[in-house]
Amino acid sequence: MRRTDLGGANCPIARSLDEIGDWWTLMIVRDAFRGARRFSEFQRGLGLAKNILSVRLRKMLDDGILELVPAAGGGAHREYQLTDKGLRLRVILVAIRQWGEDHLFEAGEPMMVMVGKEDGQPIGRLRLTSKDGRSIDPWDIDVKDGVRGTEDVG
Amino acid sequence: MRRTDLGGANCPIARSLDEIGDWWTLMIVRDAFRGARRFSEFQRGLGLAKNILSVRLRKMLDDGILELVPAAGGGAHREYQLTDKGLRLRVILVAIRQWGEDHLFEAGEPMMVMVGKEDGQPIGRLRLTSKDGRSIDPWDIDVKDGVRGTEDVG
DNA sequence: TAGAGATGGTTTCATCATTAAACCAAGAAT
DNA sequence: ATTCTTGGTTTAATGATGAAACCATCTCTA
Numbered sequence: 001m002r003r004t005d006l007g008g009a010n011c012p013i014a015r016s017l018d019e020i021g022d023w024w025t026l027m028i029v030r031d032a033f034r035g036a037r038r039f040s041e042f043q044r045g046l047g048l049a050k051n052i053l054s055v056r057l058r059k060m061l062d063d064g065i066l067e068l069v070p071a072a073g074g075g076a077h078r079e080y081q082l083t084d085k086g087l088r089l090r091v092i093l094v095a096i097r098q099w100g101e102d103h104l105f106e107a108g109e110p111m112m113v114m115v116g117k118e119d120g121q122p123i124g125r126l127r128l129t130s131k132d133g134r135s136i137d138p139w140d141i142d143v144k145d146g147v148r149g150t151e152d153v154g
Numbered sequence: 155m156r157r158t159d160l161g162g163a164n165c166p167i168a169r170s171l172d173e174i175g176d177w178w179t180l181m182i183v184r185d186a187f188r189g190a191r192r193f194s195e196f197q198r199g200l201g202l203a204k205n206i207l208s209v210r211l212r213k214m215l216d217d218g219i220l221e222l223v224p225a226a227g228g229g230a231h232r233e234y235q236l237t238d239k240g241l242r243l244r245v246i247l248v249a250i251r252q253w254g255e256d257h258l259f260e261a262g263e264p265m266m267v268m269v270g271k272e273d274g275q276p277i278g279r280l281r282l283t284s285k286d287g288r289s290i291d292p293w294d295i296d297v298k299d300g301v302r303g304t305e306d307v308g
Numbered sequence: 309t310a311g312a313g314a315t316g317g318t319t320t321c322a323t324c325a326t327t328a329a330a331c332c333a334a335g336a337a338t
Numbered sequence: 339a340t341t342c343t344t345g346g347t348t349t350a351a352t353g354a355t356g357a358a359a360c361c362a363t364c365t366c367t368a
Contacts, residue, residue: 003177003324003355004202011266012254013184013247019258020250021177023157023326030167034297039345048158049327054346064257076335077344085257090292091280093167095249096174100166101302103218103239104173112165113300116284123295124285126245129278130270136277138244143188146267146276148255157326157353177355193316203356208317230364231315 010145019063020089024048024056026096029065029082029089037072037079065089095126164299173217174243178202178210180250183219183236183243191226191233219243249280 006018020026024046031045043053057080060066065086068078082089097114105111114123128136160172174180178200185199197207211234214220219240222232236243251268259265268277282290 006181010264011184012251012258014181015258016250016254017177017180021175021180023171023175026171026175027160027168030165033295040343043345049329050346051328051348052326055325087292088253088256090295091282092246092249092253094282095246095280096170097166099242099246100170102242104166104169105302108301110164110299110301112297113302115296115298116290117294117296118290119284120296121285122300123290124283124287126249126280126282128245128248128280130273131275131278133278136270136272138241140271141187141244141277142269142271142274143266144269145264147262147264148259148267194314197316203358204317205319205357206355209354 020065020092022056024052025060025065026089026093028053028056028060029086030093032066032080032082032086033090033093037081038077039080042080060086091126094123098125174219174246176210178206179214179219180243180247182207182210182214183240184247186220186234186236186240187244187247191235192231193234196234214240245280248277252279 006014006021009015009018020029027046028042031042034045036042036045039050039053039057042057043050046053057066061068061080063085064083066080067083069081071077071079094114101111115121116123128138128141130136160168160175163169163172174183181200182196185196188199190196190199193207193211196211197204200207211220215222215234217239218237220234221237223235225231225233248268255265269275270277282292282295284290
C-alpha cells in the first residue's frame with residue numbers, strides 16, 4: 001500500500017519521475033543552480049521542514065544527483081554540489097520554466113529570468129526537432145518500443 | 155500545516171511545479187499523448203487509485219490542461235483532451251525523457267522511444283541555446299529578476 | 309426491451325508522507 | 339570557556355495516497 005513505484009518501468013518518463021518527480025527535488029536542484037551549497041541555505045531558500053530536506057538530500061546523494069565535497073572556502077565542513085547527472089537536469093528546469101512563463105504569468109508580472117553568463121541575454125526557447133534539426137510540433141510525435149542506440153547504427 | 159504553496163512565487167519554476175509537480179500529473183499527460191481519452195484508459199494505463207485519478211483529472215480541468223469534449227467516435231459520453239496549454243507540456247516530457255534515457259538506463263536495456271510522426275525517426279536532442287542559437291552549457295546560466303518581454307524591446 | 313456488464317465516478321478507512329516544533333551533538337566564533 | 343550557528347534527528351499532528359466497496363448511468367447483447 002506504499003506509494004506506487006515507477007522505477008522499473010521501461011518508459012524513461014516513468015523512471016525519471018520516480019526519481020525526481022516529487023514536490024521538492026527539482027526545487028532543491030533549482031536552488032543548487034542558484035548557488036546554494038549548504039543545508040541551511042537550502043532550508044532558508046525553500047522554507048521546507050528540515051527533516052524533509054534531510055531525507056531529500058540523502059536520497060539525492062544516493063541517486064548521484066548531488067555529491068558532498070570539501071567546502072569551497074576551505075572550511076572544515078562539506079558542501080552539497082551537483083554532479084554531472086544533476087547538472088543535466090538544467091534542460092528540464094528550463095523546459096518547466098518556459099512553460100510556466102508562457103501559461104502561469106500575466107503580462108507585465110515580475111518573474112525571474114534565465115540569462116546566459118556570457119552575454120547576459122535571456123536564453124533561447126527550447127525547440128522540439130527531428131534528427132536533422134527541423135522543428136516538430138508537440139502533436140506530431142509517436143512513442144514506440146526501442147533500445148537506445150539501435151536507430152543510430154544503420 | 156497544509157502542503158507548502160508555491161503558486162504565488164515569482165519564479166516560473168516554483169509556479170509550474172505547484173501546478174504539475176506532483177507524482178501523477180505528468181504521467182497522466184504522458185498517457186494523454188499516447189492517446190488515452192477516457193477515465194478507464196488512464197486508470198488502467200497508470201494503475202493508480204480511482205479516487206486519486208478523479209481528483210487529478212478535475213484539477214487538470216480546472217487548470218486548463220485538459221478539457222472535456224464530445225466523444226470522438228460519436229458516443230454519448232465525453233472525453234478528456236489536452237488543451238493547447240497541455241500540449242505545450244510535451245517539451246517538458248521530452249526533456250525528462252532524454253534525461254532518463256541518459257542516466258537511468260543500462261546499455262541495451264529496452265525502453266520506449268519518441269519518434270517523429272512524419273519520418274519515424276527518433277526526435278533530436280533538446281539543446282540549451284542563447285538567443286542567437288549558439289549552444290550553452292548547463293552551468294553557464296544565471297538567474298535574475300525581470301519581466302517577460304522587456305528584454306525583447308530595446 | 310430486459311438483463312448484464314462496462315463506465316465513471318464517490319465514499320470509507322487504513323497507511324504513508326509532510327509539516328512544525330522541540331531537541332541535540334559538533335563545529336565556529338568571541 | 340562560553341555562546342551561537344550548523345546540520346541534523348525525534349515526536350506528534352495533519353494531509354495525501356491507496357485499496358476496496360459501493361453506486362448511478364450508459365451501453366451492449368439476447
